[in-house]
Amino acid sequence: xxxxxxxxxxxxxxxxxxxxxxxxxxxxxxxxxxxxxxxxxxxxxxxxxxxxxxxxxxxxxxxxxxxxxxxxxxxxxxxxxxxxxxxxxxxxxxxxxxxxxxxxxxxxxxxxxxxxxxxxxxxxxxxxxxxxxxxxxxxxxxxxxxxxxxxxxxxxxxxxxxxxxxxxxxxxxxxxxxxxxxxxxxxxxxxxxxxxxxxxxxxxxxxxxxxxxxxxxxxxxxxxxxxxxxxxxxxxxxxxxxxxxxxxxxxxxxxxxxxxxxxxxxxxxxxxxxxxxxxxxxxxxxxxxxxxxxxxxxxxxxxxxxxxxxxxxxxx
Numbered sequence: 466x467x468x469x470x471x472x473x474x475x476x477x478x479x480x481x482x483x484x485x486x487x488x489x490x491x492x493x494x495x496x497x498x499x500x501x502x503x504x505x506x507x508x509x510x511x512x513x514x515x516x517x518x519x520x521x522x523x524x525x526x527x528x529x530x531x532x533x534x535x536x537x538x539x540x541x542x543x544x545x546x547x548x549x550x551x552x553x554x555x556x557x558x559x560x561x562x563x564x565x566x567x568x569x570x571x572x573x574x575x576x577x578x579x580x581x582x583x584x585x586x587x588x589x590x591x592x593x594x595x596x597x598x599x600x601x602x603x604x605x606x607x608x609x610x611x612x613x614x615x616x617x618x619x620x621x622x623x624x625x626x627x628x629x630x631x632x633x634x635x636x637x638x639x640x641x642x643x644x645x646x647x648x649x650x651x652x653x654x655x656x657x658x659x660x661x662x663x664x665x666x667x668x669x670x671x672x673x674x675x676x677x678x679x680x681x682x683x684x685x686x687x688x689x690x691x692x693x694x695x696x697x698x699x700x701x702x703x704x705x706x707x708x709x710x711x712x713x714x715x716x717x718x719x720x721x722x723x724x725x726x727x728x729x730x731x732x733x734x735x736x737x738x739x740x741x742x743x744x745x746x747x748x749x750x751x752x753x754x755x756x757x758x759x760x761x762x763x764x765x766x767x768x769x770x771x772x773x774x775x776x777x778x779x780x781x
Contacts, residue, residue: 466498469532469774473553487778489588496531496775526768527635528581532775533590535581542634543577543594548614552774559592562610562619574598580636580644590614590777593636593644597627614779637730638675640682641707647675662702662713676731678703678716678751685737687725697721701737701751717751730769738769 467475472495476483485491523539527546534549548557580593592612607627611620629648638645664671664686674685678701687699697720706712724742731737732748738759741747746759 466495469552469776472776486776492776500773526770527579529770529772530581530583530590531777532773533777535592543579546592548779550777550779555779557779559612562621578634578646582639582644584642638677640677645675647673660710664702667700674728678731679735681705682707685728689726697724699725719749719751719754721749721756733771
């Protein structure tokens with residue numbers, strides 16, 4: 466199978482080749498073959514060509530799916546978002562929602578939480594943006610916005626009672642056609658949630674990081690090294706049956722001498738990347754209970770995502 470870059474160039478040969486290369490089923494099958502060869506890490510520091518209007522921005526990569534990156538400007542997090550396929554140099558600035566013919570622009574105190582995923586049944590890439598607006602009396606109202614790449618438009622859900630607190634700024638877990646965040650629930654009787662494991666026996670003041678391990682919802686539990694440098698044990702919990710709280714199982718306990726400061730991501734090789742107590746970017750291999758160093762200097766702006774090139778064109 467030819468690589469993405471070569472196939473993208475072959476679109477110029479003739480209309481028939483272009484139609485084949487852009488056919489959704491061909492794009493899917495080509496990506497599956499490419500992904501089966503193994504995935505690499507993509508660093509924010511990786512150099513690839515971007516349009517000149519983007520070059521003054523400081524990017525935060527929110528997610529990666531089937532060769533498509535979703536990112537935002539760090540200086541205006543969530544207010545404007547972008548899609549990018551760096552393998553073939555395709556980009557899209559995502560329009561803001563349009564209400565009654567007028568572009569929705571948020572004013573005042575607003576916080577955004579972002580998620581990104583792929584819906585296979587509709588062959589569509591979806592962005593979820595949660596906008597939490599606060600007024601002068603510190604009363605918060607929320608909007609949930611869902612962007613469809615196929616339709617190139619947003620659907621807005623007005624929410625009178627949003628029962629979540631401390632939502633993570635970005636979601637790294639997409640399972641069962643759902644975007645997952647770790648959050649505190651105000652009202653246990655409302656909302657869709659997946660309960661956490663009972664890890665009290667592992668210690669107090671623990672920090673959790675959710676991810677996917679071998680296709681299952683998982684949680685990495687640790688004492689943050691800044692505050693508990695003498696705690697070296699970290700734990701991997703796995704939900705064996707999705708949505709069943711009682712199926713959470715502690716699969717591994719690993720010893721990390723330098724401790725964990727910031728977990729970064731689970732990898733497709735069933736590992737976790739994190740910054741340790743000595744500020745090294747490190748990979749923990751759960752099954753072998755071993756640690757290796759990436760040899761990459763953390764300058765405070767690195768983003769890791771799993772990535773493999775694809776032929777998704779991002780056409781408007």
